[in-house]
Amino acid sequence: MMSNFRFYRVLTITKKEFIHIKRDKPSMIISFILPIMMLMIFGFAVNTDVTDVELGIYDPSATYESKMLIDAFIHADYFVDTMRLTSIGQLEKAIEKGDIKVGLILPEDFASSILRGEQANIQILVDGSDPTIARTAMQYALLISNHYNLNLYTSTIESGVKASPMVLYNPTLESAKFNVPGVVGLILQNITIILTALAMVREKELGTIEQLIMTPVTSFELIIGKLIPYIFIGIYDFVIVMILSRLVFGISVSGSFLELSLLGFIFLIGALSMGMLVSTISKNQGQAIQATLAFLLPSVLLSGFMFPRQSMPLFIQYISATFPITHFLIILRGIIVKGVSISYLWSATVAMLCIIFVLIGITAVSFNKKLD
Secondary structure, X not given: OHHXXXXXXXXXXXXXXXXXXXXXXXXXXXXXXXXXXXXXXHHHHOOXXXXXXXXXXXXXXXXXXXXXXXXXXXXXXXXXXXXXXXXXHXXXXXHHHXXXXXXXXXXXXXXXXXXXXXXXXXXXXXXXXXXXXXXXXXXXXXXXXXXXXXXXXXXXXXXXXXXXXXXXOOOOXXXXXXXXXHHHHHHHHHHHHHHHHHHHHHHHHHOXXXXXXXXXXXXXXXXXXXXXHHHHHHHHHHXXXXXXXXXXXXXXXXXXXXXXXHHHHHXXXXXXXXXXXXXXXXXXXXXXXXXXXXXXXXXXXXXXXXXXXHHOOHHHHHHHOOOHHHHHHHHHHHHHHHOOOHHHOHHHHHHHHHHHHHHHHHHHHHHHHHHO
């Protein structure tokens, strides 16, 4: 075999393959542009440091001493002074809605306790639905409180501040309560997009899509008929992973399962539309797989599934906000872990619905043009 080897024939085949790649624009983009885009995006986004944690403050004391403690919190680069609340109830509701991750509660006699040489007790309420942020936020709060005490001692005031952290929703800080709901969203998205994209492209490769176009079936009827089986598959996937989450990991739905199912179905329709959109821009199943991976990988890393979004640069947060999964993860963790209703998750719900409606519109127009 080696005796018949001719290098010029290898060069001929190589030249032919380069010509094929040059003419295949999707492959050109994936090969030369996508690595640069992923490096720039993931290089900024993949960050395990927890910073800029949203902080809510309730300070009935409103004294110089309390202001000094609050300044110590918001000037430490760990927390962001997100809102000031006028009651503990408002602060708790802000944590339920996800507007803040940490609540700082000062007593009304904060300043007088310190000036009398007594210990002033402050409470730190922490959203435990994300154990990574909760653990780090508690460490930051205790560190800042201790540093504040050192400043008091150097001022010859023999008193101190005692911080008492309290974790809400996930007191034991189990990672499974944060990770499993996220996995549910990813399964619903990834499997649905992959199956839909490959199924539609397979029709084009086999030539059966042209045969269907020649029948009296309208484009809308064709789209609906193709999607219905995958809707049932998506519903099955959702139900089975929720059952296994309960049986294997002990994760139960704290909120309304009906609301969760309704929003999950809407998200499923968005994932199906994304799969169809991938199929319209792909000429074969190889391109469909490449395009699907190019979408799924950023959605996993930027959605908040693995890394806290508030630690990402602002422009990366804007990019991640365009993924429906980003908002669906907030909904999943809010209903499953916190037990809150849609009324507390309206911003994430509206954002997800808007993105999905836009996605469905683009997909419908693109698919109709492709059929025409």
